[in-house]
Amino acid sequence: MRKYGDSQVPLKSDGLFLFFANIIGREKTGMNIIEVRDLSFEYPITDDEGNVIGGNKVLENITLDIPKGQFVAVLGHNGSGKSTLAKHFNGMLLGNSGKVFVNGTDTADDDKIYDIRQTVGMVFQNPDNQLVATIVEEDVAFAPENLGLPPAQIRERVDEALNAVDMYKYRLHSAHQLSGGQKQRIAIAGVIAMRPECIVLDEPTAMLDPKGRKSVLKTIKRLNSDFGITVVLITHYMDEAAQAERVIVMDSGRIIMDDVPKKIFSQVERLTEVGLDVPQVTQLAYELKKEGIDMSLEVLTEEDMLKEIQRLLPKRWHTDI
Amino acid sequence: MLKDITIGQFFPGNSVIHRMDSRFKIVLDILYVVILFVADNFISLALAGIFILMAYGVSEIKPIMMLKSLKPLLPIILFTAILNLFFVTGEGEPLVNWWIFTIYSEGITTAVFMIVRIMCLIIGMSLLTYTTSPIVLTDAIERLLSPLKKIKLPVHELAMMMTIALRFIPTLIEETDKIMSAQKARGADLDTGGLMKRAKALVPILIPLFVSAFKRANELAMAMECRCYRGGEGRTKLRQLKARPMDFMIALLMLTLLGFVIVDNMVF
Numbered sequence A: 001m002r003k004y005g006d007s008q009v010p011l012k013s014d015g016l017f018l019f020f021a022n023i024i025g026r027e028k029t030g031m032n033i034i035e036v037r038d039l040s041f042e043y044p045i046t047d048d049e050g051n052v053i054g055g056n057k058v059l060e061n062i063t064l065d066i067p068k069g070q071f072v073a074v075l076g077h078n079g080s081g082k083s084t085l086a087k088h089f090n091g092m093l094l095g096n097s098g099k100v101f102v103n104g105t106d107t108a109d110d111d112k113i114y115d116i117r118q119t120v121g122m123v124f125q126n127p128d129n130q131l132v133a134t135i136v137e138e139d140v141a142f143a144p145e146n147l148g149l150p151p152a153q154i155r156e157r158v159d160e161a162l163n164a165v166d167m168y169k170y171r172l173h174s175a176h177q178l179s180g181g182q183k184q185r186i187a188i189a190g191v192i193a194m195r196p197e198c199i200v201l202d203e204p205t206a207m208l209d210p211k212g213r214k215s216v217l218k219t220i221k222r223l224n225s226d227f228g229i230t231v232v233l234i235t236h237y238m239d240e241a242a243q244a245e246r247v248i249v250m251d252s253g254r255i256i257m258d259d260v261p262k263k264i265f266s267q268v269e270r271l272t273e274v275g276l277d278v279p280q281v282t283q284l285a286y287e288l289k290k291e292g293i294d295m296s297l298e299v300l301t302e303e304d305m306l307k308e309i310q311r312l313l314p315k316r317w318h319t320d321i
Numbered sequence B: 001m002l003k004d005i006t007i008g009q010f011f012p013g014n015s016v017i018h019r020m021d022s023r024f025k026i027v028l029d030i031l032y033v034v035i036l037f038v039a040d041n042f043i044s045l046a047l048a049g050i051f052i053l054m055a056y057g058v059s060e061i062k063p064i065m066m067l068k069s070l071k072p073l074l075p076i077i078l079f080t081a082i083l084n085l086f087f088v089t090g091e092g093e094p095l096v097n098w099w100i101f102t103i104y105s106e107g108i109t110t111a112v113f114m115i116v117r118i119m120c121l122i123i124g125m126s127l128l129t130y131t132t133s134p135i136v137l138t139d140a141i142e143r144l145l146s147p148l149k150k151i152k153l154p155v156h157e158l159a160m161m162m163t164i165a166l167r168f169i170p171t172l173i174e175e176t177d178k179i180m181s182a183q184k185a186r187g188a189d190l191d192t193g194g195l196m197k198r199a200k201a202l203v204p205i206l207i208p209l210f211v212s213a214f215k216r217a218n219e220l221a222m223a224m225e226c227r228c229y230r231g232g233e234g235r236t237k238l239r240q241l242k243a244r245p246m247d248f249m250i251a252l253l254m255l256t257l258l259g260f261v262i263v264d265n266m267v268f
Helices: A014-023 A082-088 A110-119 A136-140 A142-146 A151-164 A180-192 A210-227 A261-265 A268-273 A280-290 A302-320 B022-038 B042-059 B064-087 B105-131 B134-151 B155-185 B195-201 B203-226 B245-267
Strands: A032-046 A052-067 A071-075 A097-102 A120-123 A198-202 A230-235 A246-251 A254-259 B096-098 B101-103
Touching (some): A032 A082, A052 A082, A052 A230, A071 A082, A110 A120, A120 A180, A136 A142, A198 A210, A210 A230, A254 A261, A261 A268, A280 A302, B022 B042, B022 B105, B022 B245, B042 B105, B042 B245, B134 B155, B155 B203, B195 B203
Parallel strands (some): A071 A230, A071 A246, A198 A230
Antiparallel strands (some): A032 A052, A032 A097
């Protein structure tokens, strides 16, 4: 299995990154934005009188590096611990053992907790339960207001964030009049307004219709490519994970695979074992290969499949005729 | 039925009323209520009525919204009017004296006054919420109450609670509608039976509603923490409240109205 060492990190072009680093007024320091070291976490199990009688292990000895600017997808079925892991990235949860570092700062450091939360923004599943204010722009302003910025800067950040998610023209609408996808983009804007270096999205499309899913995913990809924001996308949709640069697969609180999407999804049997699907075209390639066709399993999109079939067809015709 | 609730609805705009300092709007709205109850003859009450209609004209809010704000409170208006009609006794002969009902001319006057007063009161208060975004409104309340911080009243927390409550009114209304449909689909009978039966029928609606509201509150608290919320200390605001000369002019206009009403009362 290929490991993500520093040399193989597909970083954004430096010019673009520095451009954004200038905007956000931060210097490019280390290579990894998030470093997880030997992290374990368990929910305590209590008896009727409230005494702790044991622990429900959710994360076991996780070690993980997320380089700046990467688009990572975390896959896993329900209860695999992927949401719990995400909540460690900005100090919402602290492990029983092990450490998490954000830009080199320990998330257990109480004095730096708001710096950490500003650096690593989080978006949750249900857009309705993350919007604080009735009017769109007032909700987006919530985070910069908490940071204590002067009003002119808040205004600047709100406009910038709303433009980044392509919702500027809705800035005076009531949130409840918007569609699910639009609401989720507002929730993303509310996090962007903190100018984070990394966004962790915990199943942001799970409650959306296909159209809303598409628009949210497009927004996420644009934040990664145009603004160089590191994206950690937690999902159980294979087609979304397939669009990332790197896929991490979790099962029972452990990382069982960590590679580029093509290498992950070509291991069809292993994924099925842990209760995950593969994208439909990969499934098709897998079935064809089982039938004895010399098919590559590294197909994720319909274009990949088309190329693969074009490669194969003339050869087969030669042998058949 | 639930869709009729207009509390907390806000119509963005750029009229003189929209641009007024919301602190002035709140104080002047209270002053307007004082005027309404000080006014006790037709001329001053008519003036107060014309004043609020003019304010609506300036505010660019559709006149139909006035009626919409009155609709849910119609029973209360009628109830008050009927009470006044039958129970106010006056001097001289009653106009109607049939069975247990006696109506004096004073009763009719009081009833009409009461209707006009309550109607003006409601549409006046609605004008405030129609033209002020909830966050600005709670912000203004926070500022107006800020002297009370000295006696340890959690003013910021109260204002934040109001903001969130207003934000979740439409969400919870929608949710209630969904739960009601779901329970009806399972055979719940919500519309028939006596008062007790109907009250009991509400239990299967309220329980899921509360459970989901607590869940929402939990998630919202987490989302707020992720966005660096740490109470009112050191927090700034997108919108600054600033009193303009226009605010003072409108305040002066209303004080003049109050003065006129008082003088009017003493003369007649």
